[in-house]
Amino acid sequence: MIGSAEKTWFALMGLTIFGAVLGEAGNVGWPLTLTVVALIVVKSGIVMDHYMEMRSANKHIRNVLRLFIILVPTLVILSFAWGEEIRRLTTLN
Amino acid sequence: MLFSAYFIARVHNPEAFLNSPDKLLTIAGTTITLFLLSSGYCMVKAINAIRCDQSKIAFRWVNVAIILGFAYPVVKYFELSWYAQHGVDVEGGIFFGAYYYLTLNHLVHVTWGLMGLIFVAYRTGKGAYTSESYSGLEAAALYWHTTDILWIVLFSFFYILR
Numbered sequence: 637m638i639g640s641a642e643k644t645w646f647a648l649m650g651l652t653i654f655g656a657v658l659g660e661a662g663n664v665g666w667p668l669t670l671t672v673v674a675l676i677v678v679k680s681g682i683v684m685d686h687y688m689e690m691r692s693a694n695k696h697i698r699n700v701l702r703l704f705i706i707l708v709p710t711l712v713i714l715s716f717a718w719g720e721e722i723r724r725l726t727t728l729n
Numbered sequence: 730m731l732f733s734a735y736f737i738a739r740v741h742n743p744e745a746f747l748n749s750p751d752k753l754l755t756i757a758g759t760t761i762t763l764f765l766l767s768s769g770y771c772m773v774k775a776i777n778a779i780r781c782d783q784s785k786i787a788f789r790w791v792n793v794a795i796i797l798g799f800a801y802p803v804v805k806y807f808e809l810s811w812y813a814q815h816g817v818d819v820e821g822g823i824f825f826g827a828y829y830y831l832t833l834n835h836l837v838h839v840t841w842g843l844m845g846l847i848f849v850a851y852r853t854g855k856g857a858y859t860s861e862s863y864s865g866l867e868a869a870a871l872y873w874h875t876t877d878i879l880w881i882v883l884f885s886f887f888y889i890l891r
Contacts, residue, residue: 645770656759659889
């Protein structure tokens with residue numbers, strides 16, 4: 637019988653292989669960036685909710701982890717959309 | 730801090746981050762991801778087993794998790810050997826500097842995680858955990874899953890994203 641742990645595992649395997657195929661296809665631009673962001677959010681979210689059981693965890697720990705999967709994709713989008721502006725802001729001279 | 734280094738390197742060197750991922754072995758990154766996530770699944774099964782007071786079954790699952798987890802350094806070794814033979818090193822540019830910096834940092838944390846899993850496997854085998862008291866096993870599993878999440882991000886950053 638396939639339980640929820642097995643379904644979660646299958647989903648993670650499928651999403652990983654999809655990501656690999658996407659990487660090998662050599663796409664660039666917004667569609668790739670947004671797909672990668674979605675993959676990070678969905679896969680990390682699955683691990684947090686189903687492997688780590690964060691839904692029933694202490695809310696402070698849960699919020700730290702949620703902040704991580706909000707912050708990282710946001711930085712991916714910001715670095716893609718406003719890379720030049722961020723480059724100027726982080727240049728020392 | 731580790732990830733901010735990646736983003737700053739990326740915005741300062743967009744060309745390097747556009748072209749260099751083609752030189753990495755996507756199959757190696759994918760294999761590592763599949764092994765790590767499968768190892769994480771085994772730890773979920775171990776926790777489920779100990780909650781039912783099935784310590785022998787939990788012991789087996791933790792051991793399978795360790796075996797799958799050890800596939801990570803093995804695959805990494807072959808991957809890095811291939812890069813060394815093909816001149817893919819830190820002198821190849823900022824992308825590879827960031828790649829080695831972040832992935833080797835992750836490998837160090839995976840090593841700690843594997844040591845933790847070996848310790849809880851020993852404890853589980855000795856019957857130290859029950860359905861009433863398994864916080865040690867759970868803590869090791871949570872650490873292990875955290876390395877999963879970090880690898881999901883690193884895999885996306887270096888092997889997929891252009």
